[in-house]
Amino acid sequence: MNFSIKDVAKTAGVSVATVSRVLNNSDKVTGETREKVLRAIKTLGYVPNYSAKSLRTNLSTGIGLVISHDVDYFITFPYFSEFVRGMGQTLSGTDYHLVMVMSTDSRDDISSHLRAFERKVVGGVVLFDVMDNDKRIPILKKYRVPFVVVGRPNLDEDYIYVDSDNVKGGMIATEHLFKIGCKRVLFINGPRGHSASRYRLDGYLKAHKKFGIQIDKKLIIYVKSDSDMKNGYEIVKSSLNRIKFDGIFVSGDFMATGAMKALKDSGIRVGKDIPVVGFDDVPIASMVTPTLTTVKQPIKDIGKAAASTLVDVMDGKNAISKVFDVSLVIRQSTSKEG
Amino acid sequence: MNFSIKDVAKTAGVSVATVSRVLNNSDKVTGETREKVLRAIKTLGYVPNYSAKSLRTNLSTGIGLVISHDVDYFITFPYFSEFVRGMGQTLSGTDYHLVMVMSTDSRDDISSHLRAFERKVVGGVVLFDVMDNDKRIPILKKYRVPFVVVGRPNLDEDYIYVDSDNVKGGMIATEHLFKIGCKRVLFINGPRGHSASRYRLDGYLKAHKKFGIQIDKKLIIYVKSDSDMKNGYEIVKSSLNRIKFDGIFVSGDFMATGAMKALKDSGIRVGKDIPVVGFDDVPIASMVTPTLTTVKQPIKDIGKAAASTLVDVMDGKNAISKVFDVSLVIRQSTSKEG
């Protein structure tokens, strides 16, 4: 049986308004009255009806993650799942819940975000697959949809974001390769237009300047579609007889795994002949042979921050953007003994 | 601006009831009237308020996936994300949405499922991390929560499920190892009490009977906690100097990856010395070296079926349980040339 606030009111011998006040921790309720109400709630096993609350307040406790049909395999990327896990840890025990909206739109289309918000299925959204100068950001602002961006794609705009220090990441990865003797580092970057790709490239270039090493643009390759293993494999395979390089920096561990396999399949020893550095530090990085040197991002923490920051925005608290530090985890793929 | 059904009614020059009838595809609306209403909806950009609908109908279009805090890393398992992806593909374009409820309860606790249902955050749930004789099933039935079970944990009970043919899976994996000359197959099974573990063991035993090979119970090992790479690694490491075996069947590709690494680290050649067969066929299976022979489950299809079956249950249609076929994908880890 499902009880309503009326049942609670009757059982406790008070009005529905008082019950509502207790539920929402209003300070204008006497200790004694509050006790009565809480007892009634417990006795009946009362659970507030979220739809009714949402209808009345015009608010929703759904935390939206919109996933476009054409890139739904994002869900299966370790980076993304770890991010979701972080969000979940923050939301656990709160009244908020994670809503995955599967849209039929393309990834740069805002309409599914807006529809979910207007339908009150979600009260705010996390924008995670952002591109440079993402058009969705100004639209979300215009329609007053609370949102948090994962990354910093739009430079001349004001919005709340969580991000990791991708410039530093690109820099320490490249520096490490230089330090162990590389002179020509192949950089397999994420898709062109992805803000993280741009920042990591900045770091890659900075490292060259710092070490006084000439930049060869032919060494910089953007993955066309997405950063999966197959793409990493194929880019290395096709680069091998096209250009000379003595180290590889790959913008993603998954892709790096593919890159390593391509080297191995070509009879090149990873680490000994050509060192490889990845990005992310997902679990697979420590399970491949040789284990992968990579830039560690605090992915779970970024997910946690995305959730808690969005909740702050939705609650009208003043939310602040955050940039998370990254660090290099050195393993066998950049070691001569590997 | 957010318009309501009243605004649509006014614009179209009809009553709210008529608008509602158009929205719900009632057949008692004249073509002409329907046109007027649809035009008004389009003009205003009207989007129905889900909370109001849910309040009135006492229904929810949330498809619930409850994830317990203590096993939230499930989210990051490729098997699970691919399952979610399948669900998403089915839900895409429908009015249903996937809700991940992060609970603070332990996995065998039903209360977060019930709470989410009573709060109307979800209209039904998918039960995916089931154990033998799962107590949650009768409770969900008792409280009339629409649900679908992934697996078949309770044998003497009636409920809707989707599952893959784990008996066959265990059988073809073991048979394959026998066929290539193994006599003593180490079976690293999932956790004791997991229904999938039980079915796969059945298959493993059946294969022994079929080939007339004696069963040595010491070869059957249940992973204690969860099927991650580290556990696979450690079980093989500790088994090596404890018991003699000439092949390994691992109930999960992730764990199999760990098992392979343990062999390699002990100077044993995977395939050549000891062949390894996994389960699931997740992407990593074809990227490890050597590539992994494994039992392929149609995980995405199972996710799709879980979603569409649950929607059927929620819609009151007669839903039917499904068992999906599995097949063996032969790769290098069971080849002498690997």
Next chain:
DNA sequence: TATTATAATGTAATCGATTACATAAAAATT
């Protein structure tokens, strides 16, 4: 044509919460 049956549309109650406003009770001030 008048009457009845049928189909289309409208009116108003309802779902369960919140909250502005009204009222009652208690505390503070004169």
Next chain:
DNA sequence: AATTTTTATGTAATCGATTACATTATAATA
């Protein structure tokens, strides 16, 4: 003690949809 101020509680309107029931328009029949 009378009056004012403050605090606690109650009453009733409201959010946006659905739907039982009432009403009107149309078609079918006598």
